[in-house]
Amino acid sequence: xxxxxLKNMAVKKIQIILVALSIVISAGIGVLAFNVSSQVSDGxxxxxxxxxLIIGPSGSKTQLAMNTMYFTDExxxxxPYSVVSTLSKDxxxxxxxxxxxxxxNYNGYGVVGTSPEFLKDKELREGSxxxxxxxxxxVVGYNVAKYNGLKIGDVLHTSHSSTGLDTHEQGIKxxxxxxxxxxxFDNVVxxxxxxxxQVHTHEGEEGHKTVCAILVNAKNPGYALQLLNEYDGKIVxxxxxxxxxxxxxxxxxxxxxLNDADDTKYIVFVLCAVILVMNIMIISIITLLNMYHxxxxxxxxxxxxxxxxxxxxxxxxxxxxxxxxxILLAFGVSRLCLLMMNxxxxxxxxxxxxxxxxxxxxxxxxxxxxxSILPTAIWTLVMSKRDSIS
Amino acid sequence: xxxVKNVTKQFQNETEIKYxxxxxxxxxxxxxxxxxxxxxxxxxxIIAGIISPTSGSVLIDGVNMxxxxxxxxxxxxxxxxxxxxxxFKLINEMTVLxxxxxxxxxxxxxxxAPRLLEELGIAEKKNSKIxxxxxxxxxxxAIARALVKAPDIVLADEPTGNLNxxxxxxxxxxxxxxxxxxxxxxVTHDERLSKYFDKxxxxxQMIADKKDIFGAGGGTKC
Ligand SMILES: Nc1ncnc2c1ncn2[C@@H]1O[C@H](COP(=O)(O)OP(=O)(O)OP(=O)(O)O)[C@@H](O)[C@H]1O
Ligand SMILES: [Mg+2]
Numbered sequence: 001x002x003x004x005x006l007k008n009m010a011v012k013k014i015q016i017i018l019v020a021l022s023i024v025i026s027a028g029i030g031v032l033a034f035n036v037s038s039q040v041s042d043g044x045x046x047x048x049x050x051x052x053l054i055i056g057p058s059g060s061k062t063q064l065a066m067n068t069m070y071f072t073d074e075x076x077x078x079x080p081y082s083v084v085s086t087l088s089k090d091x092x093x094x095x096x097x098x099x100x101x102x103x104x105n106y107n108g109y110g111v112v113g114t115s116p117e118f119l120k121d122k123e124l125r126e127g128s129x130x131x132x133x134x135x136x137x138x139v140v141g142y143n144v145a146k147y148n149g150l151k152i153g154d155v156l157h158t159s160h161s162s163t164g165l166d167t168h169e170q171g172i173k174x175x176x177x178x179x180x181x182x183x184x185f186d187n188v189v190x191x192x193x194x195x196x197x198q199v200h201t202h203e204g205e206e207g208h209k210t211v212c213a214i215l216v217n218a219k220n221p222g223y224a225l226q227l228l229n230e231y232d233g234k235i236v237x238x239x240x241x242x243x244x245x246x247x248x249x250x251x252x253x254x255x256x257x258l259n260d261a262d263d264t265k266y267i268v269f270v271l272c273a274v275i276l277v278m279n280i281m282i283i284s285i286i287t288l289l290n291m292y293h294x295x296x297x298x299x300x301x302x303x304x305x306x307x308x309x310x311x312x313x314x315x316x317x318x319x320x321x322x323x324x325x326x327i328l329l330a331f332g333v334s335r336l337c338l339l340m341m342n343x344x345x346x347x348x349x350x351x352x353x354x355x356x357x358x359x360x361x362x363x364x365x366x367x368x369x370x371x372s373i374l375p376t377a378i379w380t381l382v383m384s385k386r387d388s389i390s
Numbered sequence: 391x392x393x394v395k396n397v398t399k400q401f402q403n404e405t406e407i408k409y410x411x412x413x414x415x416x417x418x419x420x421x422x423x424x425x426x427x428x429x430x431x432x433x434x435x436i437i438a439g440i441i442s443p444t445s446g447s448v449l450i451d452g453v454n455m456x457x458x459x460x461x462x463x464x465x466x467x468x469x470x471x472x473x474x475x476x477x478f479k480l481i482n483e484m485t486v487l488x489x490x491x492x493x494x495x496x497x498x499x500x501x502x503a504p505r506l507l508e509e510l511g512i513a514e515k516k517n518s519k520i521x522x523x524x525x526x527x528x529x530x531x532a533i534a535r536a537l538v539k540a541p542d543i544v545l546a547d548e549p550t551g552n553l554n555x556x557x558x559x560x561x562x563x564x565x566x567x568x569x570x571x572x573x574x575x576x577v578t579h580d581e582r583l584s585k586y587f588d589k590x591x592x593x594x595q596m597i598a599d600k601k602d603i604f605g606a607g608g609g610t611k612c
Contacts, residue, residue: 001495004488011483301492303440303479304535305468307461310495 001310005317012290019286019319019372020326026279027330027368030272031361032337037268038360039352051250052224055083055231056213058246065253068100068213070184071110075102075212079245080238081193084214093223098215099193103200104158104168109144111158111189113196118215119178122185127152127176135195139176143186150174156189158199168199182353208239224249272364280371287319287375298383312380316373323372327365334361391416392437392543392573396446399432407432409446410596416451416542419566419574421584424593430577431476433596434545437575438473439463450543468496472536476547476577478528480535482521486512489520490535498539506534509564511557525552533561537568544569546576550583562586 009016056064059076066072078101087097101113112118116129119139130137140150150156155171172191180186197209218224231247294315301311335354342352392414400406407429414420424430435441437448439455447456455463467473480489490503507513510530515523520531529552536544546565550558562583565574576587584590 004492004495007484007488297481297483300479300481302464303475304473304493305464305466305471306492306495307464314495 001313002317005314005321008314009318009321015286015290016322019283020322020329022279022282022286023323023326023368023372024330024333026275027327027365028333030275030364030368031330032334033268033271034364035334035338035356035358035361036341036352037265038358039356041265051215052218052221053216053227053247054213054250055216055245055247058244061248061253062256064213064246064248065250066257067102068215069250071102071112071188078210078212079243080236081209081211082238083236083245084211087214087216093219093227095217095219099211100213100215101193101196101211103196104160106144106156106158106189107148109141109187109189111191113191113193115193119190122181123179125177125179127174130175130190130192132192135192135198136170136172137175137195138172138189138191139178140174141178141186141188142180144189145177150177152177170199276367276371279368283372284375288379291376291379308383312383315376315380319373319376323369326372327369331365391451393449395449397436397443397448398445399436399441400444407597409433412591412596414573414575416573417571418588419569420576421587421590422575422577422593423579423590428593428597430593431547434473434547434575434577438471438545439467468493468498469539470542472539472541472544474532474536474546474549478532480520480528480531483519485519486516486531489531490538493535493539500538502538503534506537510534510561526557529553530561542572544572544574546574548577548579550578550580555582559583
């Protein structure tokens with residue numbers, strides 16, 4: 001039976017390629033769109049609830065949040081390190097204070113100066129966290145290590161421009177490599193905040209101990225709110241310079257972004273629905289045309305004495321094979337696209353996990369599969385009701 | 391034994407054929423003669439259960455085929471009847487062997503196919519598609535497909551129509567041999583072949599009312 005189904009298919013190559021192509025395209029787009037939109041919005045939410053407060057220079061709220069949590073965008077600017085010191089002393093209201101600065105890059109990967117605490121929840125694949133009492137030590141993200149062939153003990157030179165020119169003389173030693181986390185942490189070099197100040201000293205900025213942002217964990221939401229009101233809009237002076245601070249609630253800032261992401265998701269759903277409907281139409285039309293072409297063949301088989309049951313089975317197996325191979329292809333194609341998109345979206349702070357398959361993706365694929373065999377099933381059912389040979 | 395009783399067939403276009411009663415006995419071979427359009431193929435189709443008579447009945451070994459369902463008639467045809475269609479009814483896109491092996495779908499053993507094709511002189515074409523064969527080659531494929539199941543009844547509609555006399559004679563001998571102790575009904579125009587058959591039936595005498603087919607004017611001699 002299977003052999004005959006396959007042989008019979010070989011005869012109708014063009015129609016089969018058309019059906020397969022329409023299934024691959026529609027299922028592939030559906031699955032891909034869904035997967036990407038889900039991963040992006042999941043990626044954005046996962047970190048947002050982590051800190052109660054982010055303090056930084058005044059400016060765009062979203063930019064501050066995205067830069068600090070996902071290392072995207074440019075930092076807004078700098079604020080004096082003295083703010084960190086002040087907050088650290090506020091042990092009554094504050095659990096932890098983590099400085100954050102982003103400057104330079106290593107072969108295009110961002111370099112973040114911070115304290116080891118920033119990475120305390122991250123798992124290390126190798127080595128250890130850098131020592132806050134030392135400088136010029138780095139923990140690198142999984143992709144940074146992978147794509148630059150970095151090992152523990154290697155020394156890397158950061159630079160101002162992504163072209164790799166204008167490198168700093170002082171090398172930073174790799175002491176740890178993070179496990180793959182499928183987040184923006186995979187694409188960043190982490191070092192002590194002091195390291196950033198140190199590599200820049202030859203540029204005559206000694207004494208300018210600045211940070212781009214401060215991540216604060218308050219002891220309770222009440223204190224968080226207090227601190228928010230206290231620091232938002234606060235003006236500090238340092239070395240005769242004045243800085244206006246802003247304080248934001250990360251969740252609040254990310255919500256704006258998420259709203260956009262939700263819209264995207266909605267559009268994706270509508271898109272999927274449209275594609276699916278088109279898919280049904282295309283597949284039905286091609287199937288019916290196929291069947292029309294096959295009707296001569298079917299009547300010949302009937303004349304020889306082959307039952308409608310066997311003929312139906314033959315066609316359902318054929319379409320089943322086409323549908324199944326097509327959805328597998330569609331899945332493969334969608335993963336391939338994910339791989340290619342990864343470069344692009346990782347710059348937005350989200351690293352797509354190729355291994356992540358959402359249940360709804362399976363539903364989409366199975367749905368398309370069913371849609372692809374439905375016209376044949378209905379058609380053969382109608383045919384078998386007609387008992388006579390004509 | 392096949393009994394044709396009071397069979398008439400009326401087509402939508404008003405053409406009506408009335409057959410006289412006739413019995414084809416098991417173990418005998420019959421040659422049907424008759425002019426074009428006199429209803430030979432129609433009779434074979436009725437016996438094979440492909441079309442139903444408008445009235446009357448066909449009894450095979452005492453069983454009235456008209457009382458059976460189409461499904462049962464199909465099953466009987468594929469298992470017991472070897473029908474060589476006038477226009478072969480082969481699937482053009484499939485190979486010679488596949489056209490025969492398709493009977494496997496209904497559980498028919500086709501192991502004999504290569505031997506039959508060999509005997510009919512088309513063994514080397516067994517993997518060619520039907521559409522690449524000549525008329526005579528197609529005819530022999532149709533014969534192989536009919537005989538492969540060792541049928542109880544062989545219906546052959548002009549099995550030599552596309553063959554030269556020598557091969558035609560060989561084919562008829564083969565058909566007669568294959569249907570020893572069985573029933574063979576072969577339509578052919580070639581009177582030279584009549585010597586191989588137990589009985590020759592002139593369809594002229596089989597048609598009860600010629601006017602219905604050829605109109606009041608009489609027309610072609612049947
Ligand atoms: N499906 C059909 N619809 C309408 N008329 C038909 C149909 N099949 C056969 N006929 C008519 O019935 C008559 C007998 O046809 P049939 O095919 O049985 O003739 P035949 O004796 O086999 O002729 P030939 O020697 O040319 O094969 C013809 O007049 C033909 O036109
Ligand atoms: Mg005929």
